[in-house]
Amino acid sequence: MLYEGKAIQLSVTEGTAELVFDYKDESVNKFDRVTLDELRAAADVLKTTDGVTGLVVSSGKDVFIVGADITEFGAMFEEGDDQILTWLADANAIFNDIEDLPYPSVTAINGTALGGGFEMCLATDYRVMSTSASIGLPETRLGIIPGFGGTVRLPRLIGADNAIEWIAGAKTAKPDEALKNHAVDAVVAPEDLSAAAHDLIGRAKSGEFDWEARRAQKKGPLTLTMMEAMMAFTTAKGFIASKAKGFPAPVQAVKTIERAASKDRDGALKDEHKGFLKVAKTTVADALIGLFLNDQFLKKKVKGHKKIAHKVEHAAVLGAGIMGGGIAYQSAYKGTPILMKDIRQEAIELGLSEANKLLTKRVDRGRMTAAKMGQALARIRPTMSYGDFKEVDIVVEAIVENIKIKKIVLAEVEEHVHENTVLASNTSSISITLLAEALSRPENFCGMHFFNPVSRMPLVEVIRGEKSSDETIATTVSYAAAMGKTPIVVNDCPGFLVNRILFPYFAGFQALLNDGGDFVKIDKVMEKFGWPMGPAYLLDVVGMDTAHHVGEVLADGYPDRMGTDVRTSLDVMYEAERFGQKNNRGYYQYAPDKKGRPKKSADPEVPAMLASVQAKGARDVTDEEIIDRLMIPLIIETVRCLEDDIVETAAEADMGLIMGIGFPLFRGGALKYADTLGLAAICEKADTYAHLGKLYEPTQRMRDMAASGAKFYG
Numbered sequence: 001m002l003y004e005g006k007a008i009q010l011s012v013t014e015g016t017a018e019l020v021f022d023y024k025d026e027s028v029n030k031f032d033r034v035t036l037d038e039l040r041a042a043a044d045v046l047k048t049t050d051g052v053t054g055l056v057v058s059s060g061k062d063v064f065i066v067g068a069d070i071t072e073f074g075a076m077f078e079e080g081d082d083q084i085l086t087w088l089a090d091a092n093a094i095f096n097d098i099e100d101l102p103y104p105s106v107t108a109i110n111g112t113a114l115g116g117g118f119e120m121c122l123a124t125d126y127r128v129m130s131t132s133a134s135i136g137l138p139e140t141r142l143g144i145i146p147g148f149g150g151t152v153r154l155p156r157l158i159g160a161d162n163a164i165e166w167i168a169g170a171k172t173a174k175p176d177e178a179l180k181n182h183a184v185d186a187v188v189a190p191e192d193l194s195a196a197a198h199d200l201i202g203r204a205k206s207g208e209f210d211w212e213a214r215r216a217q218k219k220g221p222l223t224l225t226m227m228e229a230m231m232a233f234t235t236a237k238g239f240i241a242s243k244a245k246g247f248p249a250p251v252q253a254v255k256t257i258e259r260a261a262s263k264d265r266d267g268a269l270k271d272e273h274k275g276f277l278k279v280a281k282t283t284v285a286d287a288l289i290g291l292f293l294n295d296q297f298l299k300k301k302v303k304g305h306k307k308i309a310h311k312v313e314h315a316a317v318l319g320a321g322i323m324g325g326g327i328a329y330q331s332a333y334k335g336t337p338i339l340m341k342d343i344r345q346e347a348i349e350l351g352l353s354e355a356n357k358l359l360t361k362r363v364d365r366g367r368m369t370a371a372k373m374g375q376a377l378a379r380i381r382p383t384m385s386y387g388d389f390k391e392v393d394i395v396v397e398a399i400v401e402n403i404k405i406k407k408i409v410l411a412e413v414e415e416h417v418h419e420n421t422v423l424a425s426n427t428s429s430i431s432i433t434l435l436a437e438a439l440s441r442p443e444n445f446c447g448m449h450f451f452n453p454v455s456r457m458p459l460v461e462v463i464r465g466e467k468s469s470d471e472t473i474a475t476t477v478s479y480a481a482a483m484g485k486t487p488i489v490v491n492d493c494p495g496f497l498v499n500r501i502l503f504p505y506f507a508g509f510q511a512l513l514n515d516g517g518d519f520v521k522i523d524k525v526m527e528k529f530g531w532p533m534g535p536a537y538l539l540d541v542v543g544m545d546t547a548h549h550v551g552e553v554l555a556d557g558y559p560d561r562m563g564t565d566v567r568t569s570l571d572v573m574y575e576a577e578r579f580g581q582k583n584n585r586g587y588y589q590y591a592p593d594k595k596g597r598p599k600k601s602a603d604p605e606v607p608a609m610l611a612s613v614q615a616k617g618a619r620d621v622t623d624e625e626i627i628d629r630l631m632i633p634l635i636i637e638t639v640r641c642l643e644d645d646i647v648e649t650a651a652e653a654d655m656g657l658i659m660g661i662g663f664p665l666f667r668g669g670a671l672k673y674a675d676t677l678g679l680a681a682i683c684e685k686a687d688t689y690a691h692l693g694k695l696y697e698p699t700q701r702m703r704d705m706a707a708s709g710a711k712f713y714g
């Protein structure tokens with residue numbers, strides 16, 4: 001053994017050195033400080049060891065290297081610019097030293113090699129990839145750009161156009177694409193990988209392959225004709241900028257590649273460091289890195305629940321409507337057989353045909369084989385009776401939103417299931433604790449709130465009623481995860497987590513309209529802020545009847561801040577039966593586009609209708625006022641949910657908003673956004689709107705945090 005560390009082992013056999021990443025006591029390899037320090041030491045050993053004529057880099061784990069240790073980013077990026085630049089220069093010196101060894105080198109990529117992991121592979125002369133591996137530089141997804149030479153070596157290896165696509169698009173490439181783009185030199189079966197890598201190094205050593213020429217290509221400037229350069233960079237920047245609204249990293253990556261195009265490796269790396277520094281300290285990188293960590297945290301929580309969850313081998317759904325049909329599809333598609341019960345044959349047929357449509361789409365797009373589709377469909381068993389309910393481990397109730405009917409049906413189904421079967425209601429507005437009153441085993445009952453459309457919306461709120469047991473919650477969480485969804489556990493309250501926070505935002509919107517605001521402008525400003533759709537458009541999508549109903553539930557639940565007797569534009573729309581997209585008329589009017597999707601346009605009837613709620617007429621409202629008046633109530637309500645113990649952590653609250661209502665990703669969620677603005681600034685702004693009522697009144701804890709400079713994260 002030439003070197004043995006915690007993460008890296010280095011040995012030599014017959015002149016070929018083998019550097020193995022195999023992090024002891026860890027499930028994966030990652031580039032943390034320990035690994036980088038050890039790679040430094042191993043590179044030094046290689047530089048000073050005589051008799052070595054070739055290097056093979058490999059991994060002892062299932063993955064190659066998953067990437068940098070993202071938990072280290074926060075503290076590191078808070079350091080001064082000079083420290084970050086020194087860290088980058090030191091890390092790159094290691095990769096350069098490996099690249100500059102006086103003999104050929106190859107990486108055997110056995111599994112996931114992302115970010116720094118793939119940059120390690122790029123430092124060697126050759127790459128052999130297993131058919132089960134994947135490679136890529138997904139840094140822009142975290143709001144940063146590659147920092148270990150990725151923007152330098154990848155374009156020199158696969159061409160600027162491909163590299164831009166890979167880096168700006170945060171692509172993870174499978175073997176066929178990797179080979180086609182020449183990012184790797186060969187793809188082989190996993191069991192042949194080591195032999196293939198050693199064979200390649202043998203041929204390079206013998207002079208059969210010109211490894212020095214390969215290396216020179218990576219270390220020199222980009223070879224591009226001017227025309228190609230114009231095409232690759234100019235069009236890419238425009239295209240990427242339009243696609244990545246609010247995300248500066250993809251454009252920064254292209255600029256960095258462009259700026260360094262005429263330089264050799266060492267000059268180009270300096271540009272990469274500068275580009276990295278520019279994005280690493282942005283609030284966007286901070287938010288996106290935070291989201292990655294939140295996501296890891298949620299996954300860990302699910303794992304914890306799985307320990308006490310009952311197995312769900314068979315599920316059932318009551319109701320084959322919009323939600324029930326979607327739930328049946330999702331369960332079947334992800335592998336859990338499900339009984340779908342309705343009281344109407346037409347509903348069952350509609351539910352089945354919806355599942356069929358969704359699966360056919362997957363097959364048409366090449367994402368599923370026809371055989372797999374058949375198996376998935378066979379997992380949905382339609383029924384109009386409780387005949388087979390004894391076998392099921394969980395029943396999701398998704399029938400009409402009526403407390404009386406739900407209570408009757410839940411009590412009825414309880415008679416037909418096993419005593420351990422979990423019952424979960426998909427109600428969007430009825431108290432779980434109240435519904436549980438109908439049951440003789442209320443501990444087996446909780447809420448399981450999916451979002452519409454079920455197949456596309458990632459969030460499921462799992463609602464703990466007063467009597468729900470831990471096993472019930474855990475089983476529901478595990479089932480949601482098995483369906484490919486992200487469950488977040490919340491305590492029972494009117495609106496649960498997501499609607500409770502969304503409606504104060506709508507209330508802010510309604511009040512601003514009454515105060516003379518123009519809904520088209522408000523939509524534009526909020527979309528520019530980062531929402532996928534502005535509030536008027538969103539209300540059209542949600543449906544005015546649904547919004548009106550949920551609004552009433554929330555007004556009853558929180559009369560001091562959500563109850564109002566002022567007539568709003570939502571009342572006007574609702575009364576005029578302008579229900580939104582579902583009947584093609586709401587704030588906007590809708591007509592099908594070429595693909596049959598509803599396309600919105602201005603409706604000439606609407607301005608006069610809205611004038612009836614604008615006592616003082618229309619007025620020009622600044623962008624800042626729009627953002628503040630809508631976002632402050634949303635932030636304050638999120639804080640209240642945390643204080644009232646509706647949600648356990650800031651991370652879960654923020655993830656709920658991102659997945660449930662499309663909160664702007666690059667702002668990281670309401671509480672992260674609050675941290676970015678600073679609690680003092682928020683309280684100060686909120687106070688200027690105190691006349692608008694309690695929705696704008698910060699909580700005492702917010703004021704305390706403002707005074708002490710505290711944050712929700714860190």
Ligand code: NAD
Pocket residue numbers: 318319320321322323324341342343344347397398399400401402409426427428429449450451452
């Ligand atoms: P829907 O009207 O499309 O479907 C309800 C189905 O339940 C109908 O097919 C009806 O025949 C069936 N049904 C009625 N009584 C039944 C019974 N006793 N046994 C079996 N089936 C019965 O309604 P939906 O939009 O799917 O909503 C269902 C539930 O999901 C409601 O509680 C709703 O609040 C909630 N929810 C809806 C949405 C949404 O956007 N639609 C989102 C989240 C939650």
